Amino acid sequence: MTTTHLLLGQTLSYTSDPFHSPIVDSAEVRQNGGVLVKDGVIFGVSEGDTLRAAYPHAKVHDYGDALITAGFVDAHVHYPQTAIITSWGKRLIDWLNAYTFPEEMRFGDKGFADEVAGRYLDLTLAHGTTTVASFCTIHPESVDAFFEAALARGQRVFAGKTCMDRNAPDGLLDTAKSGYDDSKQLLEKWHGQERLSYAITPRFSPTSTPEQLDAMGSLWAEHPGCLMQTHLSEQTDEVAWVADLFPDARDYLDTYEQFGLIGPGGLYGHSIYLTERERTRLKEADASLIHCPTSNTFIGSGLFDMAGLMAEGQRIGLATDTGGGSSFSMLRTMAAAYEVGQLRGTPLHAAQIYWLATVGSARALRADDKIGNLAPGMEADIVVLDLSSTPAIAQRTARAENLWEALFPTIMMGDDRAIIDTWIGGQRYQAQT
Template identity: 75%
Template sequence: MPNTLLLGQTLSFDDKPFAVPPEAAARHESKGAVLLRDGKIAAVDTADRLRTAHPSAVIKDYGDGLIIAGFVDAHVHYPQTGIIASWGKRLIDWLNTYTFPEEMRFGDAAYASEIAETYLDLTARHGVTTMASYCTIHPESVDAFFTAAQSRGQRVIAGKTCMDRNAPDGLRDTPQSAYDDSKALLEKWHGVARLSYAITPRFSPTSTPEQLDALGQLWAEHPDCLMQTHLSEQTDEIAWVRDLFPDARDYLDTYERFGLLGEKGLFGHAIHLEPRERARLREVGAGLIHCPTSNKFIGSGLFDMGGLMAEGQRVGLASDTGGGSSFSILRTMAATYEVAQLRHNPLHAAQLIWLATAGSARALHMEDRIGNLAPGMEADLVVLDLASTPDIAQRSKRANSLWQALFPTIMMGDDRAITATWINGQLSSSFC
């Protein structure tokens, strides 16, 4: 198969834009190119040099399009695709009214497959190339998601959601079945192609201590896996956790005491953290996943991006489909900026793009494979049109720097700004 050469502007990162001045962390080439070979990035350089060095490469010329790493969505619920943007009051009300009835349907393998394919089609249109997804308690839901992703050559993380209390009949398993099902699915899928398994207790209120202990044992047996759950999303949720676990020091302790706290833990939301929780999360290097559209939509609170980054926490970005109100990572970045503004911490465009790519890849412990344009990285890329609508075009034409041209697309862009999505070195079928 011949090499493929993508031409356009290129943007990559040499450093973390929260640790050094944002513009100093990034590398921009206005007449750049990315060489793809066998599903990997073979080279990133100027267009002239790569065209000269590889005259037989198949050329895809995106003009002034901005080529960046594919977006990494670090916390989603693909089974909630059909209920996105449903009106609700608070988290528990929303779960009972919309989420649980919809998740009941995923014992049907055909339905699970239909939604998995729909979800991956929609997210490809928005430039998402990797995501960490919760499935449902049904093994069929995990099989459907991994099968759909494997057929596309896509890197994804997913796991069976485990719940043995405070959920309706038909959506509860047991400590033993949660362990057995998760282990069987892990052994079936983890490390196959570009697929990774995540041990997935939904959150402490829907798992008994016995189930949390069983899943902690499973993680100890398979420490190379990620573990994903929710933490401190809403104040009334935290009060509920206190009632259910009266001996726990705090919400995080309901995981920690059962072996569910570690470097490869992913904790969605993490808004209302106590000092001890912040210290322990930083100490172990766990990932905190910011879900700004969801946090605003369900009224959860304001994530402390500035404070957590200053502490050196590992932070990723996520749409939280379908608690989040958009599949778009551009919209997620815009909401991240808005939430940070409310905390008097304006974020630079470079920081927002980094969070949606390299930062989320780092939270997933995959920064050596995805999230940046660099030789040897997997060829997951997005091409952005920085003048995709008249609204954006009239603003961006006034720009005198890349960042001024990019920021309007972050704030006002949607799927129309996604010119192309490349997954594993192949143009997504959504753009063919």
């Protein structure tokens, strides 16, 4: 018989999208709330006392005035870049060549890949992140390592073999055929096992020939239930390079569109320099744009148009983009999203930022029926936050008059010290040391 758990604390559940409905109507906050967890699933969210009386045999975890919410969902990461995070001073193409590709070369060694995959998931869990969508490397071993590590931790994750057949060093290239064959084999091996999902993963147009993009498009057409993740319009030099490499394409998105690489379940990391046509097509296709704010500032890419794209009704997720992004923390990522909004003159409300890191990213990954919110029937992936985790935060939170004001200092100044507990599938996570 599995244990029924009752988590007590302040609870936050979203009831609607705070970008498209009034903030006050978007969330249900309970100061003395409770979350009942049974068989890996959230069974009830209600007043703590009510649940305690109704389920006297539940194991109680009293978190006092800590905040209980859904775990963070990081919609675009590169776990193989864990050890080169915060590599200094370069912009995208030079950064890839100087730091990223040499590191990714090492992932043909399964033991090395295992070590980094485990370390990456432990680091992110310590930061409250329960689901990620990760690029692996061209090596099938890197995919096996990641899925095995996620399986051992019971996590819902999305990942795929990164495909590249040009413009990368020897040793880091596949071919159109081997990229297709290896991806298909990995997809058949892993997709749908426990909480694992395979994502078809052409890195970006500059590192794939038209033949490879075409093969990726075929694989996606054969498996439309899988996500497809890639990069789009991150830096101006990159956009110009794509125009040179694909002289017949109407724009960057067209280099994917021509080969069937656009549709629901398509995830487009960065998406900063979009033309009107691209915006229209992405919206029509109901594709997902992934905002990577610490990466966009760290690699010097630019400012994502959150307000404009949200107003158009685009589907948008939030992500660290480790290790182009400069942090493993979705709190730090939320802070950067706020700062980018400020630089564009469109500040985001705390309710909107936090929604992006939970429901929004889950929606972008088309998993919002399972994760990203504290609601009955959802999988019990949960984070418990101390809203006074440091003296600097505590003295500001003491002045707060409502939950959003109490949460905002943790969004802006918080880190892994704010994470009291992370729950995965109804189990309290303890680091595997």
